[in-house]
Amino acid sequence: MDMAIKTFNLTKKYGTKIGCAEICLRVPRGQIFGFLGPNGAGKSTLVKMLVGLLFPTSGKALLLDRPLGDTGVRARIGFLPENFRYHDWLTGQQLLEFHASLYGLSGTEKKRRVGEVLELVGLAGRERQKIHTYSKGMRQRAGLACALLPDPDLLFLDEPTSALDPIGRRDVREILVSLRASGKTIFLNSHLLSEVELICDAVAFIRQGKIIRQGSLEDLQTGDITVEMKVGNLTREMVNTLSSLARSLEVRENVLMARVKREEDIPRLAEAVVTGGGDLFEMNRKRSTLEEMFIRTTGGGEEIC
Numbered sequence: 289m290d291m292a293i294k295t296f297n298l299t300k301k302y303g304t305k306i307g308c309a310e311i312c313l314r315v316p317r318g319q320i321f322g323f324l325g326p327n328g329a330g331k332s333t334l335v336k337m338l339v340g341l342l343f344p345t346s347g348k349a350l351l352l353d354r355p356l357g358d359t360g361v362r363a364r365i366g367f368l369p370e371n372f373r374y375h376d377w378l379t380g381q382q383l384l385e386f387h388a389s390l391y392g393l394s395g396t397e398k399k400r401r402v403g404e405v406l407e408l409v410g411l412a413g414r415e416r417q418k419i420h421t422y423s424k425g426m427r428q429r430a431g432l433a434c435a436l437l438p439d440p441d442l443l444f445l446d447e448p449t450s451a452l453d454p455i456g457r458r459d460v461r462e463i464l465v466s467l468r469a470s471g472k473t474i475f476l477n478s479h480l481l482s483e484v485e486l487i488c489d490a491v492a493f494i495r496q497g498k499i500i501r502q503g504s505l506e507d508l509q510t511g512d513i514t515v516e517m518k519v520g521n522l523t524r525e526m527v528n529t530l531s532s533l534a535r536s537l538e539v540r541e542n543v544l545m546a547r548v549k550r551e552e553d554i555p556r557l558a559e560a561v562v563t564g565g566g567d568l569f570e571m572n573r574k575r576s577t578l579e580e581m582f583i584r585t586t587g588g589g590e591e592i593c
């Protein structure tokens with residue numbers, strides 16, 4: 289598979305403290321990749337090394353088949369940092385024109401591209417307003433617009449939807465999905481696991497500076513679905529049938545918790561209850577499977593080193 293990012297034992301030490309340790313990451317081209325880990329795990333450190341804001345202590349990386357620091361590649365990368373600082377006194381238009389100049393765009397190209405990204409992030413018509421009058425969500429859209437200015441092949445986004453309301457989040461998801469459809473690769477740092485689950489093709493989990501799991505969402509989610517059922521007229525026979533369908537089954541009075549391998553197993557559970565003469569009052573897929581995986585893999589919580 290063609291990779292947009294490959295890292296080889298990429299390591300960053302802050303004095304004696306480990307930021308990232310021997311990271312070997314593979315991010316396929318044209319995909320949305322979720323990079324997940326608890327606070328202080330090393331996510332920002334890795335992204336900063338990849339976009340050229342930090343020098344690695346050791347190890348190597350290839351971005352779009354070129355080594356770190358390659359100036360040609362930098363022109364094909366967009367980056368939205370987590371705490372993007374805005375020039376409050378500028379209007380949205382001025383902010384974007386300033387960033388477009390930093391990307392080396394000029395004249396008609398600058399005007400055209402600024403107009404396009406304003407439209408894309410839903411800020412068209414608001415560009416004459418000063419940034420200090422923008423809501424948090426509008427600021428985040430402005431940050432995303434800046435990152436999109438160079439029409440990047442590879443886009444790094446650090447918590448791009450954290451300040452947005454549900455509609456804003458959906459809008460950003462739609463933008464990211466349309467960027468993927470046009471062949472772009474998106475590297476997404478996010479704590480919003482339900483969001484990640486909706487759009488990411490692959491994920492990696494990092495903890496204490498080390499990658500502990502990575503792969504396609506489909507592969508990682510296998511065997512991780514928990515279904516809760518409220519059942520009436522439960523019989524021993526029905527429990528036996530459900531046990532044979534599930535990887536594990538817990539029975540607490542009339543509530544059953546079944547762990548199944550695949551999505552296709554869920555209707556089988558319902559069928560077993562109904563054909564076994566039971567009454568199915570409620571059936572819920574418990575929590576996001578990615579959230580469960582995240583908590584199991586990373587142990588949840590903050591890293592206190």
Ligand SMILES: Nc1ncnc2c1ncn2[C@@H]1O[C@H](COP(=O)(O)OP(=O)(O)OP(=O)(O)O)[C@@H](O)[C@H]1O
Nearest residue numbers: 302305306307326327328329330331332333334593
């Ligand atoms: N400039 C620095 N000097 C010393 N230690 C640092 C520095 N920057 C980060 N660290 C440490 O490196 C580790 C990884 O930090 P990093 O900011 O990369 O984590 P993160 O996963 O991005 O966290 P968060 O989700 O909270 O933003 C942490 O232990 C952090 O304290």
